Amino acid sequence: MTTRLAPPPHELAARILAPVPFAHRMKVGRLVPPVGLTAGDVRSLEELLRHLEPDQRSLPGVGFERTAAWVEDAVGDRDLAVSVRGIAAEAPSYVEGCRRLLELIAERLGQAREVVGGGPTREGGSL
Amino acid sequence: MALYGYAGKILRLDLTARKATAVDTARYRRWGGGHGMASALFWDFCRDKTIKDGRDPANVCCVMPGPFSGTIVPSGGGRCEVTGVGVGMDPISWYTRSAIGGRFSAMLKYAGWDGVVIEGRASEPVWVEIQNSEVRFRDATRLWGLDTWATQDEIWRLQRRRRGTRTGWHDLNDRAEWGAADQGRTTQLSAIMTIGAAGEHQTAHAALIHDAGNGAGQGGFGAVWGSKNLKAISVIGTGSIEVADPAALLAARLVVKEKYTASWERPDFWTWSRLGNLPRPIIQSTPPTPDRRPQSCQGCNNGCRLRFSVGYGNESACQETSWYAPFIGRLVKDRIKAGEINLKAADIVQRYGFNSFVYQTGLHWLEHLVEEGALGPGRRIHSDLPWSQLGTLEFAEALTRALSTRTDIGADLADGWVQAARKWGREEDLHTGALQFSYWGWPEHGYDPRAELEWGYGSIMGDRDTNTHCFNAIFTSVSAAVAYGLPLRLEAGELVSLVAKKLAPYAKDRPEVLDFSDANMYSEAVAQLVRWQQHYCRFWKNSTILCDLKWPDFYNTNVPSLEGATGSPDGGEQVFWKAVTGEDLSFEGGVERGRQIWNLDNAIWTLQGRHRDIVHFAPYLYEHEYEHGELFPFYMWPCRDGDGKWAYTDLMGRKLDRAKFEQWKTTFYTLEGWDTASGWPTRRTLEAMDMKFVADALAAAGRLGREGA
Incomplete structure (x- = not known):
């Protein structure tokens, strides 16, 4: 995947790598037949990345517009939000949209890590 | 004899x-x-x-x-x-x-x-x-x-x-x-x-x-x-069960295998069927190991569980393998390790004899209380559990141990989660939806009543979360196809016609019973669907006993006619009934027996204290919409538009209307022949089913429904 976003400034990069407060979490779900739609939430882009990872047993549940709004408002990354909206508009299917979103988030996290110099993640390690 | x-x-x-x-x-x-x-x-x-x-x-x-x-x-x-x-x-x-x-x-x-x-x-x-x-x-x-x-x-x-x-x-x-x-x-x-x-x-x-x-x-x-x-x-035991017609039983089983079930030689992993899917554990499984084999209940033609070479997670297949997953990702990045914790968390609840279903929405609520500052060490709801470790295997065991042994917050939760919410002064959470226990003190299952009506209505008219998967393969099959951008195996109009063919006697050839649109969601048609589901299940599913995850089979894309096995003359429920018991009971006759059992159950609930005035959902379902895109981008279901044309439609974005649901209850009670003022069975209805003994007992208790009320 080619880079579509300019690297974030240092302050934004730190926010991209950090969790948001619980009150600003984004609710997500998962379609797990036959259990149904199970609830969850993500509090960081890292968690969103893991939520989107392909799984033979289930489908991740995210709303692209909700995700864009969360990225913009809670994380504070307006450029990334624009790209998320672009995926919503262009992806031929929801699952393909999830795949593209996964790549986009992974790329953005990589950019942020480069900017902050491979600094610690929330867990004190690195991806 | x-x-x-x-x-x-x-x-x-x-x-x-x-x-x-x-x-x-x-x-x-x-x-x-x-x-x-x-x-x-x-x-x-x-x-x-x-x-x-x-x-x-x-x-x-x-x-x-x-x-x-x-x-x-x-x-x-x-x-x-x-x-x-x-x-x-x-x-x-x-x-x-x-x-x-x-x-x-x-x-x-x-x-x-x-x-x-x-x-x-x-x-x-x-x-x-x-x-x-x-x-x-x-x-x-x-x-x-x-x-x-x-x-x-x-x-x-x-x-x-x-x-x-x-x-x-x-x-x-x-x-x-x-x-x-x-x-x-x-x-x-x-x-x-x-x-x-x-x-x-x-x-x-x-x-x-x-x-x-x-x-x-x-x-x-x-x-x-x-x-x-x-x-x-x-x-x-070392005996056996004598069946009436072993040859007919074997023949019917072979019909199910050869006609209704997807072929291993030409596997179709996208079959639209309930009975006819291939065993999914082989292709659809979580880590940690590829070395696994399917495992099933006795006599089943479809092993839906697994046994792993690693020796954990064995036989756990459903909710117990998903309750902890949303929390593991907070702390664990490695997918193999996450899979290991997930399956070992399933083993924990099995060993404690703990029903992890309460965790499905309940653990999110507890986390909400922790994050809000209401629950934890020294907090208003005191808990010494290591909440910062939520997501680890150690925490899964500590929490399950506490809730299993009435220690820590388990002392309050042991007698019911809704009751604990009241005790903790958190009744508001039943209104906001922070605590999503939808009916009779049980959690929402994953098929929200604001969208999937037969699940919600069936639960509240019954005694628990119905956990009756008669119809919701419609949601999963259609939603998955739409999500992947795959061709729909059945168009909406075709699907509802195929299902309605099987809904004898109340809804046979009445596809409108499946129309869950805003315009139809409180209709007599939907009441007939819920009746059919309750009566069918009480006999064919819960009494004979057939697996909830495989029966009924309404439509089946493995079959050229697309008709499923349910009620069919070669592989229907009544075929197996006759082969096993020798009784020539029709499919509809079985549904009628289910109605009798359903009435007996309602008589017991009536004696316990049920009245229509307490038959209602948790408040949040009336007060908040099922938010678009929150858990999934859409909840697809066949609905009719204003011109009567069928299309798969997203049912998110709505809430239940309390007054209209009360009207729907009246319709339901009327169709059942129950007292619409109380929801109690009436003598006429009971005696018509040769259940005078039940009517007499209700009359003696002063709880017999009034005729024509």
Whole structure:
């Protein structure tokens, strides 16, 4: 995947790598037949990345517009939000949209890590 | 006269007197088996049907196989119904049900019993050993405190039977106490149903566990057994079940395999069918290892569980393998490690005999309270649990231990989660939806009542989260196809026509019953669909007993006609019924028997205190919309537009209307022939079903519905 976003400034990069407060979490779900739609939430882009990872047993549940709004408002990354909206508009299917979103988030996290110099993640390690 | 499909007698256990007697099955033949027979047995043997807590010693718990148990009926040989008054529901713990798979029901019948009726309360912990016709009450003092797996291991050790079959045949005459009658030999281990810590401490979330991963969760029957000082029932049998027409049974099973089930030679992993899917564990499984094999309940044609080479997560297949997943990702990045924790968390709840279903929405609520500052060390709701470690295996065990042993917050949650919310001053959470316990104190299942009406309405008109997957494959199949951008196997109009063909008698060829649009969601048509579901399930699913995840089979893309097996002349439910029992019962006749069982259940609920005024959902379902895109981008379902044209439509974005739902209840009660003012059964309705004895009992209790009300 080619880079579509300019690297974030240092302050934004730190926010991209950090969790948001619980009150600003984004609710997500998962379609797990036959259990149904199970609830969850993500509090960081890292968690969103893991939520989107392909799984033979289930489908991740995210709303692209909700995700864009969360990225913009809670994380504070307006450029990334624009790209998320672009995926919503262009992806031929929801699952393909999830795949593209996964790549986009992974790329953005990589950019942020480069900017902050491979600094610690929330867990004190690195991806 | 042979009673084909039945063993011929039901075991009645009086725990108070430690006495075992036999009841003639023929006396209860009209109720079919499973749930129907259990309700009739409860009616006859429960002396006080006003009890509102299953831990009352008057409660009668039935463990009931059905005629199909122990046979080769596809997805019908290994299920077992458990009934009785439940624990921890709100506002009343109803007479309720659960089901459990595995091999217990088959083994019980091979031992010569069509079911077990459990009454009274033992003065000290006991376990019951059944070996063919012999029954013994055993001292369970040494078993009390053991987890469910250790309990089974210890019983097998006491029985001096070694694991597996490689050691050869077990001679059941090895103990002199069994008497002179030849007990036979077997390669099998006893089938054991047991409780763990959650049951011993009589908590609302206590399950019955059998083998590694079969559980009867909803209803809190583990607490019922705990209250009776019953640790376990072990059964081994060397007999068999005589079926009326073995050739017809075999032929029908082969039809299901060859006509209705996807071919292994040309596998179709996107089949739209319930009965006809390929075993999914092979292709659809979580890590940690590719070395696994499918495992199934006895006689099933579709192994839906797994056994792993790594030795954990065995037999756990459903909710217990998903309850912890949303939290693991917070701390664990490695997918293999996350999979390991997820499956080991499943093992934890199995070993504690804990019904993890309450965690599905309940654990999110607890986390919400922690993050909000209401719960934790020194907080208003005090808890010493290491909440910062939520997501680790250690926390999963610590939390489950606390909730299983009434320690920490488990002391308050043990008698019900909604009750705990009130005790903690958090009733507002039932309004905001922070606590999504939708009906009767049970959690929302994953099929939101604001979208999937038959699930929600069926739950609230019944006794628990219905957990009845008759129709919701429509949602999953269509939503998955839309999500992947795949062609729809069936257009909406075609699908509803195929389903409606099978909905005899109430909704046959009335596809509008499946229209869950805003314009139709409180209609007579939807009421007929819910009636059909309740009546069908009470007999064909819960009494015969067929697996909820495989039956009914309405449409089936493996078949050129696209018609599923349900009600069909070659592989329908009634075909198996006739082959097993010899009775020429029509498909509709079975639904009618289900109506009778449903009415008997409603009579019990009425005696317990049900009235239409308390039949309502949790407040959040009326006060908040099912938000678009929150859990998934869409909830696809066939609906008609303003021109009457069918299309798959997203049902998110709406809430329930309290006044309109009240009107819908009136419609439902009218169709059932019940008193619309109270929801109680009426004499005319009951007597028309040859249930005068029920009408008389309700009249004597002053709770018979008024005619024409």
